[in-house]
Amino acid sequence: MRNLEKEQRLGRNGIENLCIKPTFNYCTGEVQFTFFKLPKCLIDDACFWGLSIDAKLLYAIFLDRVSLSIKNGWVDENGRVFIIL
DSSP: OHHHHHHHHHOTTSOTTTSOOOSSOTTSSTTTSOOOOOOTHHHHOGGGTTSOHHHHHHHHHHHHHHHHHHHHTOBOTTSOBOOOO
């Protein structure tokens, strides 16, 4: 009987008021939730196993910057892409 009273006091499943309720939605909007793309081959292929995680992350950052530069048209007359860091 005491457990039932406690459950009714706390909510329908007994833990409603005990859970932490987030006040911010992290998965909405491009500005709030951005990410870097890391090619899967850098993880899976044996030829890249010797690369450090830092090197793989740096590659992902440069890849992101190159795509932004292409989007903005920062390409010279020879087709070389410029990036700004």
